[in-house]
Amino acid sequence: MPSLSLNIRHLSATDSDFEAQLGQLLDRNMITTPEITNTVSDILAAVRKKGDQAILEYTNRFEAFAADSMDELLVSQEQMTAALNSLPESQSVALRHAADRIRAYHEKQKQQSWQYEEADGSVYGQKISPLQRVGVYVPGGKANYPSSMLMLAIPAQVAGVKEIIATVPTPYSEEGKLVFAAAALAGVNKLFTIGGAQAIGALAYGTDSIPKVDKITGPGNVFVTAAKKMVFGEVGIDMIAGPSELTIICDGTTDPDWVAMDLFSQAEHDEQAQSILISTDENFLKRVTASINKLLPDMDRKEIITTSLNNRGVFILVENLTRAAAVSNFIAPEHLELSIENPDEVFDLIDNAGAIFMGQYSAEALGDYCAGPSHVLPTSGTARFFSALGVYDFQKRSSVINCSAVGADKLAVTAAEIARNEHLQAHALSAEYRLKKKNS
Secondary structure, three states, X not given: OOXXXXXXXXXXOOOOOHHHHHHHHOOOOOOOOHHHHHHHHHHHHHHHHHOHHHHXXXXXXXXXXXXXXXHHHEEOHHHXXXXXXXXXXXXXXXXXXXXXXXXXXXXXXXXXXXXXXOOOOOEXXXXXXXXXXXXXXXXXXXXXXXXXXXXXXXXXXXXXXXXXXXXXXXXXXXXXXXHHHHHHHOOOOEXXXXXXXXXXXXXXXXXXXXXXXXXEEOOOOHHHHHHHHHHEXXXXXXXXXXXXXXXXXXXXXXXXXXHHHHHHHHHOOOOOXXXXXEEXXXXXXXXXXXXXXXXXXXXXXXXXXXXXXXXXXXXXXXOOHHHHHHHHHHHOOOEEEEXXXXXXXXXXXXXXXXXXXXXXXXXXXXXXXXXXXXXXOOOOOHHHOOOOOOHXXXXXXEEEEEOOHHHHHHHHHHHXXXXXXXXXXXXXXXXXXXXXXXXX
């Protein structure tokens, strides 16, 4: 059992080598070994070649249950509905409340088609269409995550996706009932109790039982992450996910017990989760440390929390809030709490964050379950270029070009000139042929 002795690293932003020190503590290698990539490559090849047979073999090898046929791995819509209807009232109320809030938030994200008409009668625009079939991968390694089912499938449902295929490495049982109930609320069409790289392969390539999807969304372990990277291009993916992260910026006015518990809320995910506290007040960092030592012994997952904080936790002292924002942008965290008296003072300085929690009452845990935005967020610094998962991940855009005869006449001269400079004669003639027909 890991030691409960805490030794969280402390850095000062005024150190000459501060960024180098911090960079070493930000593990950006989400897939670290050739063994992992080779294993995943072999699994994907087997799934592509043997389909359902490979799924059964890998499920029976890696999961805590055995199946003789794919029917045993399929959770029907009737079973999902039965799981929802059998929940205790408190669970049912909480799950439905969360689903309602997630749906209401994502309704506001829907993109609309648009067009405009030019004076010559030509019309240009953009057509928004939902993806036809998507796969949502719901993790289930160290716990069950009904919240992830809601956060992944509801945006797809709001986008108008016609078929949602979900996978989760959890057998249909009392333990997993909430996950299957969440699937019913989120409009999942088919749910398979499979996980790992084999689930990604099944969604990417299709098998006799599992249909091939257009896009795969959802986080997982390093094997899932590696698999998503390998199938990208054959199908779309949402993002590349690593361990969960939280950065908190404090000015010393938040209750240190609140901050300590927020740090715990990330650290308890797993040993690789990263919790970072940035503060302008050195004494406040000491007060949070005291709160951590006071509260840690009562945590159910104290061993995991301890390992996470010792291995990847960081306390950073900065000169002012402007510097705090700059450090946070360097980190580009999955979750960022602006736990300060006036969060608007810093908000406009933040460029890189998956989700921003404004003010001292906006605990990151509220975003995990029921605030509304999806909790599927970019990690490992990818908030520099990835965004939170949303309805737009399940919609695609088609350009619309409708040239009038007059409009084609004007554009043909320009198009032909550029095409000939690119030595593409047929392109030029294609534009000019319309003019010949019009003038004949």
